[in-house]
Amino acid sequence: MAVSKLNDEDRATALNHLPKWTYDSDSGGIRRTLKFEDFAQAFGFMTRIAILAEKADHHPEWFNVYNRVEIHLTTHDAGGLSQRDVEMANAIDAMTA
Numbered sequence: 001m002a003v004s005k006l007n008d009e010d011r012a013t014a015l016n017h018l019p020k021w022t023y024d025s026d027s028g029g030i031r032r033t034l035k036f037e038d039f040a041q042a043f044g045f046m047t048r049i050a051i052l053a054e055k056a057d058h059h060p061e062w063f064n065v066y067n068r069v070e071i072h073l074t075t076h077d078a079g080g081l082s083q084r085d086v087e088m089a090n091a092i093d094a095m096t097a
């Protein structure tokens with residue numbers, strides 16, 4: 001399914017609803033860092049996201065050290081932030097609320 005990059009206005013609106021995420025103008029994506037109690041909690045979270053990502057065919061870029069997970073969401077096919085990233089960010093927020 002074709003997916004397009006959000007324009008500036010739609011991106012600003014989306015980011016207003018995602019206060020835990022930071023726009024990275026260099027990459028055109030959004031970032032959030034999460035901290036868990038320990039590695040098992042962090043990895044369990046990553047596993048749940050991995051299942052969602054496979055279903056959505058939309059995959060996060062991420063980095064994990066012990067209890068910290070740094071997530072970067074961008075849409076390679078669109079060359080920046082798309083609605084798919086916004087949906088993934090919302091799913092992540094819902095899972096960590």
Ligand SMILES: C[C@H](O)[C@H](O)[C@H]1CNC2=NC(N)=NC(=O)C2=N1
Nearest residue numbers: 057058059060074075076077078
């Ligand atoms: C062929 C397949 O649909 C694409 O490569 C999907 C897979 N996962 C993806 N994940 C992300 N983050 N961006 C994409 O453009 C993307 N494309």
